[in-house]
Amino acid sequence: MSIPTYNMDGLRLLRCICDEMRFGILEQLSQGEMTVGQIVQKIKRDQPLVSHHLKTLKECGIVSSESRGRHVVYRISSERLSALIVQIQEAGDEINDICDSTCCAK
Amino acid sequence: MSIPTYNMDGLRLLRCICDEMRFGILEQLSQGEMTVGQIVQKIKRDQPLVSHHLKTLKECGIVSSESRGRHVVYRISSERLSALIVQIQEAGDEINDICDSTCCAK
DNA sequence: AGTTTATATAAATCATCATTTATATGACAA
């Protein structure tokens, strides 16, 4: 495996957020901080799995957390990242429009 | 290929670009259109593999292509997408800074 | 037509990583 010639940071960020659950979690958190329990309720997945993905997001520096009693509150660690989630959603929508009208109709 | 080609949303866009080669290709293309051969030279990977990933990007509507003689030129299909690649890089850099100083030192 | 160049495709293998299941930790309250 050779040393890549492109920006490794962008790719690392992508790898971390390009998962269904993690992106779903970030969509929730882009609207404000939440406890683990609230996230579990909202996205209706098993708690251990949610915690597992939160750990991954945290290790990547994408979210940060804070203990409040027995609860743990998670939030996206910067405004830029929060905005990026929305920008990705918007870009997805735009592709949808492009594809409806022209190129990539199956 | 199991990356969906229709009903695009943020997650599907991510799935398509969160690959080392595909993100590398997009970084190249964010600076202007290129032929397959030029991309192969630049990123130093096998041609069939590059073509394979270009096909995936095209099916997702992220790039478009045009034949010119025996060459095929690829480009990113919208300004917004091109900008998004850069925004992802920048967000990655920012995380790097955050992590250097605080949380996620490995 | 046959040859070279540029690109695409397909099948098989291999690697990665999400999920499940089970259990552990840590905080608060009775």
Next chain:
DNA sequence: TTGTCATATAAATGATGATTTATATAAACT
């Protein structure tokens, strides 16, 4: 201190998807 609630971790399984290898097409020459 014991019980319960909230969250975390770890091992095993399973699914997905990237890469390799080999071959196919298509265009522009001779």
